[in-house]
Amino acid sequence: MMNSATQLLQSYIEGPHDAASVLSLFAEDGVLEAPYFATFGMPWQFKGHAALAATFGHLPHIYPDLRFENLRITCESDHVAVGEYEFIATSAKTGRRVHQLSNITVVEKRGRISLLREFQNIAEIALALFADGLAGVDIPVDRALRIGAYSGQS
Numbered sequence: 001m002m003n004s005a006t007q008l009l010q011s012y013i014e015g016p017h018d019a020a021s022v023l024s025l026f027a028e029d030g031v032l033e034a035p036y037f038a039t040f041g042m043p044w045q046f047k048g049h050a051a052l053a054a055t056f057g058h059l060p061h062i063y064p065d066l067r068f069e070n071l072r073i074t075c076e077s078d079h080v081a082v083g084e085y086e087f088i089a090t091s092a093k094t095g096r097r098v099h100q101l102s103n104i105t106v107v108e109k110r111g112r113i114s115l116l117r118e119f120q121n122i123a124e125i126a127l128a129l130f131a132d133g134l135a136g137v138d139i140p141v142d143r144a145l146r147i148g149a150y151s152g153q154s
Helices: 005-014 019-023 035-040 049-062 122-129
Strands: 026-033 045-047 068-076 080-090 097-109 112-119
Touching: 005 068, 005 080, 005 097, 005 112, 019 049, 026 049, 035 112, 035 122, 045 049, 097 122
Parallel strands: 026 112
Antiparallel strands: 026 045, 068 080, 080 097, 097 112
């Protein structure tokens, strides 16, 4: 049975969130984008199962109690679903409780995720990753934000 974009988004949110489970939702050449990570000079685009496995594999180490909840679908078609969800978790790196509201777009192709794009509160990311929060962030002046540039998938 083919999964719609909405079904894939729901499966992603409902978890589990270990790398193997998440990878089963993605096409072999699937892409994850988190464009706001570029603000900190961090990688923001991950393509293919190897890159996705590394990215999703680190999440339990940062957020051992990670759980997504309160998914609200705001727009959907057969191949695209857009929504928002929340997560509240304690960062293992900083000990801070993180309250995140994420906007997410899932593009489906042949029953798998071809593109998952998330927009998150970057201040909450800083609180989770850096001991000094935003004060500890060295924001590169020449960072490649690529505002308006997308992966080319739609």
